[in-house]
Amino acid sequence: MKNKLRKIVVDHVEYLYSVTDKYHHGTETNTLTVKIFLSGNKQSPLIVDFLTLDDYIMGQPLKSGISLVNKITNSIEIININEPKYIRQLILQGLKNGWTGKNTIEKQNGLNCLMELGFEIEKLQP
Secondary structure, three states, X not given: OOOOOEEEEEOOEEEEEXXXXXXXXXXXXXXXEEEEEEOOEEEEEEEEEEEEEOEOOOXXXXXXXXXXXXXXXXXXXXXXOOOHHHHHHHHHHHHHOOOOOOOOOOOEEHHHHXXXXXXXXXXHOO
């Protein structure tokens, strides 16, 4: 079986992460889930859920790429959560919110994380 965990190093610390999504029948929504583990500590992941509208052609918009306005940088970015730069930002936000990699914290709302990074999320919301 193929190992789905990918590696990323943030501030000289190694993390492993996976990105999965699940379609919710009848609601036209999709949850993209990012699980991040401190290397060697799979018991206490940082879990970030992005509940979004499902695009019937492209599927999960944050997995296929969607253009969002960033109010902080005053620019438009194509957001694909699979890109390491967004995983890095999620790790940094998790650390800011009290996750150390060795403790558990409640699931994080991914759309709120995107808002904190300055993105307008209206077109993603169910």
